[in-house]
Amino acid sequence: MLKKTFFMAALGLTLAGNLAAEESTTDTDSSTPPESAQDAPPQMPPEAPPAQTQPPLPPRKPPLPLDRQKADQLASQLQRDQASKAQIHWFNEGSDEQFLGLYIQEYGEQPQGYALILHDNQQHPDWPGLVRALRTQLPAGGWSTLAISLPDRWDIRPHLQPDQLTDAPPTLTQLSVEALPEEVPQIFKQRVTSGFDFLESKDPMPIIVISIGTFATIMAKQTHKLPVSKIAGLVVIDPTPLPGNDFNADADVTGLQIPVLDIAPQLQPRSNPAIRKRNAKRESRRHYEQYITKGSNGHFQGFEFTIVKKIRGWGRRVIDSRLVDQ
Template sequence: MPPVYRLALPALCLSLILPCAFSVEAADPVPATTETPAEEKPVERQPLLERSQEEASALERQIPAQEQQQLQAGSDTFLALWKPANAAEPKGAVIIIPGAGETVDWPQAIGPLRRKLPDAEWSSLSITLPDLQSDAIAPRIVEIAPTPKAADTGSKNSTTAAPIEQAAGGEAEVADKAIAETTEEQAKADAERIFARIDAAIAYAEQQSARRIVVLGHGTGAYWAARYLSEKQPSQVEKFVMVAAQMPVKAKPELAELTTTLKLPTADIFYMDKPLDRNLALERLQASKRLKTSGFSQVSLKALPGNSKAEQEQLFRRVRGWLNPQNAVN
């Protein structure tokens, strides 16, 4: 055999063997040694606390623990501040209801009154009100467009389309109705939550052997207290005090209408400096005068800008004088 062929023969054999080896490796792949990690579950977010809950949590770190009470109203647990009367025989308990945006120790009216009333032989219990859901932004109502009907070719007006304004108006009416129903349901739920908390406060005062119970509301808290007393008419409550009463947004009925339905002595303390407040107070007074019998009375105060301490002392003296008329100090 010529030398050239002897050299080419091994190379030819090698070229025929290598493809077979590669095909065997490809047919028998090495199993993967790493396992696919299990899918991670999405982290569940905790529901956001209401603003009133956040503020109550902050107050719990500042106020003495012996004053704090956690009351239960349905599924709600809320902060209340209790201060017993500084007397061997307390006259009773005053339940203080703050207004919108106020806490159980608000520096205007709420805090000063709850701390000073025990020196007037009245225990005090200020409570936390929940955030109003009816004040939140109304949800957007998404309507599914109805399936268009096939045009009736035999009709005289088959080629006439409905006016755009009419179609848009119909959709708007449906959306407005849905929003109104949602708002009404939220307002009803708000009232039920607030009433449940006032119920819990009255029950706690009774547990503390309060001989008499007075409800005092400040700002919008006065409205909710008046509405509670009008609708519930609890026999345990003997008197009612409104301080700088305000109407919540979209609330019904009007405060002047509510005060005429109250069956207990009511003091309406207002500040004469603001024309709107003065006019609303006059409206409440005139409504009470139309009744044959009424325990409604008004006390006007003058704001003292720049002297908060004197202003709060003035308010306390008026409240104390109405609660304890024999000890009234002018």
């Protein structure tokens, strides 16, 4: 009995010692990480999800060319003018090639034909003075008029009144939105052709073209590239010499095979009408006619109705000669 009691006591001490040893080992293991965990690189925190970005803005529309800006303003002004007889027509509406046309139906005793009016450089289809007089007064003589807007050339000094002259160069904004000088003839040709198509869509009648200054020079050069059969006659008013070798107003005007009325001021013409008259005589251009407005300068201020009457008379002779030739 004593041996059994001693044996049970020894067993209890052994179990208690083993239990204490296990607890000590457990505490040590919990405070010391395993060797593999010590050697592993520290973990980086997870990347934050990318911030939600706004969709890219649509590309900015380029600014309108200045001739388009002028046309928009002019159209708005004429729409408010109750006395205006002009029919506003937008060619190529909604496209980058959109441009303005102002049409007035003739109201004379007898229709004569159409007059396509091409204003001078850096002007617009209702420019005060000669352009407006031609556009609004020719219809009383039987000529329906269509004045169209044309691209500006900023490499050429505009023909302004003395109080409008300035030495300030065009701004970069102006230069950035305008056609390059070499592009102007092609744009010009497209717009003139559109003008012909517009007029031909109405009653079929002869078309004369009245061109001024810079665009008189360009028209004389471009006429052979246009459907000449549609042009009954051409009026060139004080053609402007242009830079480069592509344009020679004196030769281009007198080299045409269609009736030409060459109108020039007596004072300060921009090109020499005497040279053109000599060229026409030397080349026996029987359809060429020249008219010098006595006492006027290149602005023709105060001589607008004189020029209107001259064109009416010349146009009537052109139409009569076409009837005879037919």
